[in-house]
Amino acid sequence: MEHQLTWVEISRSNLKHNIQTFRELIGKERILCPAVKANAYGHGLTLCAPLMVEAGADWIGVNALFEAVELRETGLKVPIYIMGYIAKDELSAAVENGFHFVVYNAETLYELASITQKLQKPAFTHLKVETGIHRQGVLPEDLEEILDLYRNNPLIQMEGIAAHFANIEDTTDHSFAELQLKNFQKIVEKIQGSRFTPKYIHTANTAATILFPKTYFTMVRTGVGNYGLWPSNETYVSALQEGKNILLKPVMTWKTKIAQVKKVPSGSYVGYGCTYKTGHDSLIAVLPVGYYDGYDRGLSNNAYVLVHGRRAPVRGRVCMNMIMVDVTDVHDVKTEDEVVLLGRQGDEEVSAEQMAQWIGTINYEVTTRINEKLMRKVVP
Ligand SMILES: Cc1ncc(COP(=O)(O)O)c(C=O)c1O
Numbered sequence: 442m443e444h445q446l447t448w449v450e451i452s453r454s455n456l457k458h459n460i461q462t463f464r465e466l467i468g469k470e471r472i473l474c475p476a477v478k479a480n481a482y483g484h485g486l487t488l489c490a491p492l493m494v495e496a497g498a499d500w501i502g503v504n505a506l507f508e509a510v511e512l513r514e515t516g517l518k519v520p521i522y523i524m525g526y527i528a529k530d531e532l533s534a535a536v537e538n539g540f541h542f543v544v545y546n547a548e549t550l551y552e553l554a555s556i557t558q559k560l561q562k563p564a565f566t567h568l569k570v571e572t573g574i575h576r577q578g579v580l581p582e583d584l585e586e587i588l589d590l591y592r593n594n595p596l597i598q599m600e601g602i603a604a605h606f607a608n609i610e611d612t613t614d615h616s617f618a619e620l621q622l623k624n625f626q627k628i629v630e631k632i633q634g635s636r637f638t639p640k641y642i643h644t645a646n647t648a649a650t651i652l653f654p655k656t657y658f659t660m661v662r663t664g665v666g667n668y669g670l671w672p673s674n675e676t677y678v679s680a681l682q683e684g685k686n687i688l689l690k691p692v693m694t695w696k697t698k699i700a701q702v703k704k705v706p707s708g709s710y711v712g713y714g715c716t717y718k719t720g721h722d723s724l725i726a727v728l729p730v731g732y733y734d735g736y737d738r739g740l741s742n743n744a745y746v747l748v749h750g751r752r753a754p755v756r757g758r759v760c761m762n763m764i765m766v767d768v769t770d771v772h773d774v775k776t777e778d779e780v781v782l783l784g785r786q787g788d789e790e791v792s793a794e795q796m797a798q799w800i801g802t803i804n805y806e807v808t809t810r811i812n813e814k815l816m817r818k819v820v821p
Contacts, residue, residue, distance in 0.1 A: 478504035485817035557596035567601030601641035694784030712757025750787025
């Protein structure tokens with residue numbers, strides 16, 4: 442049974458709008474591969490992937506084998522690309538299932554050589570090359586050894602070449618991204634000059650897809666933007682500076698309902714640690730959501746939720762399973778009234794960016810950390 446005291450609603454129309462926005466940017470002929478890693482950035486893996494395909498996604502990108510398997514088991518038919526580490530004892534399953542996956546070292550290619558021989562099946566690999574992020578990625582000096590391994594093992598297909606930007610969303614100065622792009626182009630030319638013909642050349646995340654068509658090549662891997670979130674303020678400002686009129690629509694609304702409403706006299710403490718003391722007679726609502734659910738403890742005395750379309754400040758510390766909010770100024774509050782923790786209610790909004798600012802992080806972390814056990818449901 443799912444935990445239903447607090448739940449997440451996923452707007453099908455907003456998700457569709459975002460996917461179609463990226464489709465319009467990249468055109469029909471390129472592969473749109475939205476990333477659904479980290480439980481679809483907290484939005485629900487098995488719920489979002491089919492909606493994305495319905496909206497026009499060609500491939501789906503995950504981080505790990507278990508996510509790919511879960512999606513296949515739910516009947517998803519499109520190619521699945523695994524972008525993160527596949528452990529040695531998982532590689533057989535990746536090949537057996539025909540998943541597409543990233544490779545960035547000789548060690549994995551040696552493993553794949555024996556696995557593909559044994560299974561007599563091809564491995565669909567995308568070679569990640571180093572261009573400046575120093576995360577995954579084959580270093581230029583190791584490239585020849587890697588290419589030899591491909592040459593000597595024809596069952597290991599190099600169907601793609603990939604790279605990832607280090608700071609494209611962190612700044613309005615894109616000189617480092619330009620440098621990475623140049624490095625990438627040189628390596629791609631070198632590999633193609635060695636008579637490899639990879640079909641899928643990709644490097645673009647959301648920020649690159651919004652800002653730089655020259656990063657598209659033949660496939661893009663958009664992430665946070667699919668969920669209607671901007672990668673950063675800098676990306677938003679850069680887009681405006683470039684005259685790009687792009688509207689992304691947030692997909693998630695995180696809700697709960699009021700468990701209790703109580704009168705608290707002036708001068709009373711609220712919650713653990715007695716960190717909040719009422720300055721006047723107050724009406725406090727107790728909500729059944731806490732840091733277990735992903736409502737960060739840093740929001741203690743530092744956030745508001747929306748009740749009847751009005752802001753209700755969080756009072757006292759966020760507990761494991763409860764928070765207290767001040768509803769003194771909200772009319773007619775009663776138990777079971779719906780509360781918005783993240784998203785819109787009436788004219789008010791708590792954005793993922795706002796919540797990220799309250800706790801000193803980024804919107805990505807706010808949504809991905811919402812507990813997977815919470816019910817996700819699709820709304821129109
Ligand atoms: C390899 C790779 N590609 C694409 C993405 C999508 O990035 P974004 O969510 O910024 O669009 C990520 C996310 O971190 C990633 O790791």
